[in-house]
Amino acid sequence: MTAMERITPTDAASLVDTERGTVSRRLYVDEDLFELEMERIFTRTWVFIGLESEIPEPGDYVTRNMGTDPVIMVRDNDGKIGVFHNSCPHRGVMICQADQGHVKGFVCAYHGWSYHLDGSHAGAFHPEEFYRGGVPFDELGLHKVAQIDTYAGLVFATWNKELGPLIETITESSRWYLDLLLGRTPEGMEVLGPPQRWTAEQNWKIGGINFCGDGPHAPTLHSVIGPQIGESTEQFMAAMLGESPDVTIASGQNMLLNLLPGEETPFIGYPPDLVKLFKETLNAEQINLLGRMMTNVCTLFPHLSLVQAPVRFSENEPPVNFLTLRVWQPVSATRTEVWNWFLVEKEASEEYKEAALKAGLRSFSAGGTFDQDDAEGWSATSRGLQGPIGRSLNLSFQTVVGWRDEVWEEFPGPGKTSPNMYTEMTEFEYLTEWKRWMGGEK
Amino acid sequence: MSIRPETALKAGGQPVSDAAYRQISELLFHEASLLSRHEYSTWLTLLAPEIRYRMPLQTFQHRNQRRDYGKDPAWLDENYDSLKIRAEQLNNAASNSEAIPSFMRYFVTNILIEESENRFSVSSQVLLIRVRSNNPTPFFLSAQRSDLWIDTGSQLLLSDRAIHLDMPHIDSPTLAFFM
Numbered sequence: 236m237t238a239m240e241r242i243t244p245t246d247a248a249s250l251v252d253t254e255r256g257t258v259s260r261r262l263y264v265d266e267d268l269f270e271l272e273m274e275r276i277f278t279r280t281w282v283f284i285g286l287e288s289e290i291p292e293p294g295d296y297v298t299r300n301m302g303t304d305p306v307i308m309v310r311d312n313d314g315k316i317g318v319f320h321n322s323c324p325h326r327g328v329m330i331c332q333a334d335q336g337h338v339k340g341f342v343c344a345y346h347g348w349s350y351h352l353d354g355s356h357a358g359a360f361h362p363e364e365f366y367r368g369g370v371p372f373d374e375l376g377l378h379k380v381a382q383i384d385t386y387a388g389l390v391f392a393t394w395n396k397e398l399g400p401l402i403e404t405i406t407e408s409s410r411w412y413l414d415l416l417l418g419r420t421p422e423g424m425e426v427l428g429p430p431q432r433w434t435a436e437q438n439w440k441i442g443g444i445n446f447c448g449d450g451p452h453a454p455t456l457h458s459v460i461g462p463q464i465g466e467s468t469e470q471f472m473a474a475m476l477g478e479s480p481d482v483t484i485a486s487g488q489n490m491l492l493n494l495l496p497g498e499e500t501p502f503i504g505y506p507p508d509l510v511k512l513f514k515e516t517l518n519a520e521q522i523n524l525l526g527r528m529m530t531n532v533c534t535l536f537p538h539l540s541l542v543q544a545p546v547r548f549s550e551n552e553p554p555v556n557f558l559t560l561r562v563w564q565p566v567s568a569t570r571t572e573v574w575n576w577f578l579v580e581k582e583a584s585e586e587y588k589e590a591a592l593k594a595g596l597r598s599f600s601a602g603g604t605f606d607q608d609d610a611e612g613w614s615a616t617s618r619g620l621q622g623p624i625g626r627s628l629n630l631s632f633q634t635v636v637g638w639r640d641e642v643w644e645e646f647p648g649p650g651k652t653s654p655n656m657y658t659e660m661t662e663f664e665y666l667t668e669w670k671r672w673m674g675g676e677k
Numbered sequence: 678m679s680i681r682p683e684t685a686l687k688a689g690g691q692p693v694s695d696a697a698y699r700q701i702s703e704l705l706f707h708e709a710s711l712l713s714r715h716e717y718s719t720w721l722t723l724l725a726p727e728i729r730y731r732m733p734l735q736t737f738q739h740r741n742q743r744r745d746y747g748k749d750p751a752w753l754d755e756n757y758d759s760l761k762i763r764a765e766q767l768n769n770a771a772s773n774s775e776a777i778p779s780f781m782r783y784f785v786t787n788i789l790i791e792e793s794e795n796r797f798s799v800s801s802q803v804l805l806i807r808v809r810s811n812n813p814t815p816f817f818l819s820a821q822r823s824d825l826w827i828d829t830g831s832q833l834l835l836s837d838r839a840i841h842l843d844m845p846h847i848d849s850p851t852l853a854f855f856m
Contacts, residue, residue, distance in 0.1 A: 295744060334845065336742030428747025429736055433847040436812060459772045463762060549758035572846070593754050602732070602753045602852035604766055607774035610850035614811035 238270035248674025257629040263438040269568040277302025311352040319377035387417035408649035422581040437613035439565040446540035448491030450656025474529040481653040487536030487668030489661035500526020504545025504556035520647040557595030634659040690793025709783035717764035725834035777810040795828040
C-alpha cells in the first residue's frame with residue numbers, strides 16, 4: 236500500500252485544525268506524510284529552481300531538486316532556460332552529477348546516449364542500425380518539466396500542466412511586497428555565488444514556517460546576538476515593539492516586516508546611491524516601508540524563504556543590509572538540506588556587494604550567528620517528537636484564535652495584515668496552505 | 678623551486694630551523710587545545726588585529742565542465758571584531774547553539790612552515806570531530822589550513838587563515854566552532 240492509499244485527503248486535512256489553531260505533530264516526523272507531500276505538493280506547485288544570473292551563458296547549468304526529484308537547469312543556445320529531470324531516459328543514470336558547470340550538450344556516462352542543451356535526443360553511442368528501428372529516439376529526450384516561468388530573475392518550474400501561469404501564484408499583489416526585496420532597482424538583483432548547502436536535522440516545513448513570521452522567537456532564541464548586531468539596541472527593540480505588520484500576502488505567501496515606528500525613513504544599511512534608485516523604482520507607500528525596515532522575513536509556499544536585515548559586526552563600520560534567499564530542500568521527514576544564496580542589487584558598488592555578502596555570511600548562513608541558534612532549536616524539535624506519544628500530540632498555534640479577527644485595515648499594502656509580529660497568523664496561514672494542497676482543495 | 682607548494686603562498690620564504698618548527702607546531706597544538714575546550718577568549722589573544730579568517734566554499738565539479746560564478750563564495754569571512762562577537766556568543770549560556778557545549782577534538786598534522794622576515798607561512802591539516810547534544814553521531818570535518826603568523830617580537834599572532842574544507846555540502850546544521 237502506498238502512502239497515497241494509506242492517507243486520504245480527508246485524513247491529511249484533519250491534521251490541521253483551523254478552528255482551534257492546532258496542528259498534528261505528525262507533520263514534522265511522519266515518513267508517510269513526507270512521501271505524500273512529495274507527490275501532492277512538489278509535483279503540483281510552482282517550485283523555485285534557481286536564479287537566471289546563475290547560468291548567464293548558453294551551456295551553463297546547475298543541478299537542483301524538485302521535491303526529491305533531481306533536475307538540471309540549463310541555458311540553451313537560444314538563451315532559453317530549460318529544466319529537465321536529471322536522469323538518462325535509457326537506464327535512469329543521473330546525467331549531471333556535478334553541482335554546476337558548462338557543457339555543449341549532455342552525455343550519459345553509462346552508455347553514451349547524448350542530449351542537446353534543449354533536452355532533445357542528440358545521439359547514441361552505437362550506429363543507428365544497431366538499434367534496428369526499435370528505439371523511438373525522438374521520444375527519448377530528457378524528461379521536461381511542464382512549465383517554466385520567472386519573476387525578478389527567480390526561475391520557477393512545475394510538473395503540473397493544469398497549473399495556471401506563475402502570475403496567478405506570485406500575483407501582482409505578491410509582487411507589491413516581494414519587490415521591496417527583489418525588484419527595488421531598475422536592474423534588480425544578482426546572485427553573489429553558488430548556494431551554500433548544509434544539512435538540517437529537521438522537517439523541511441519548520442524553517443519555512445519560522446520565516447513566515449515567527450516574531451516571538453526573536454527576543455528569546457536570538458536574545459544574545461539580535462541586539463548586538465542591530466543598528467543599536469534601542470532601534471532593535473523599538474522595531475520589535477513597533478508597528479510590525481504580519482502580512483498574509485496571498486494564499487501560502489507570508490511576510491513579516493519589522494519596521495521602525497514613526498514616519499521617518501532612515502534607510503538603515505543602504506548606500507545613498509541605492510536609495511536614490513529605490514525612490515525611482517518603488518511607489519511612495521513601498522518607499523515608506525523600505526525606509527523604515529529593519530528585518531524582513533518571507534516564505535512562499537512550499538519551501539522558498541527570504542530574509543533581509545541591516546547588521547553590523549563592528550562599531551567602526553556602518554550597518555549593511557544582506558539579502559538571503561534559501562530553499563528548505565526536503566530529504567526525509569526529519570532531514571532537510573538548506574540551500575542558501577546571497578543577492579545584491581546589480582547596480583551596487585563592488586565594495587557594497589562585498590560588504591553585503593559578509594553581512595549575510597555572518598548572519599543567515601551555515602555559519603550565521605542567527606542560524607546557529609535556530610538550527611539547534613529545530614534539531615531539538617525532531618528529537619522531541621520521535622516517539623509514538625510525541626506524534627499523537629498537537630503543536631499549538633492557538634495565539635491565532637485571539638488575533639484572527641484583528642485586521643490592520645489602514646495598512647497600505649494588499650493582502651491581509653495582522654497588527655503585530657506576535658500574532659502567529661502568517662505561520663498558521665502557511666499550515667492552512669499545506670492543508671489546501673494535501674487535503675484535496677488544491 | 679619549492680618543494681612545499683602549499684606554504685609558498687604568503688611569506689614566500691625559506692625553510693625554518695628545527696627550533697622554530699617545534700615552536701610553531703606547539704603553538705598550533707596549543708591553539709587546538711584551546712578550541713577543543715571552548716577557551717575562546719584566550720584563543721582571541723592569538724589573533725592579530727588585522728586578521729582575515731576565511732573558509733572558502735567549494736563545489737563538486739566535473740573536470741571537463743568547470744565553471745565558477747559569483748564573488749569568492751565562502752562559508753565564513755571574518756575579521757577580528759566579528760570573530761570576537763562569535764566567540765562571545767559561543768561562550769554565552771543564553772545563546773542556544775552551544776548552551777550545552779559540544780564535545781570537540783582537533784587533530785592537527787602535516788605541518789609545513791616557511792619564513793620570511795618574521796612572517797611564517799604555515800600549512801596544516803586538521804581533522805575535527807564534534808559531537809553535539811542533539812545528535813550522538815560524531816560529525817567529522819577535515820580541512821587544509823593556510824596560515825600567516827607574524828612574530829611581533831613578543832608573540833606570534835595569526836594574521837591570515839584560509840580553511841579549505843573537504844566537504845562542499847556540509848553534513849551538519851551549524852558551524853558553531855572555529856577551525
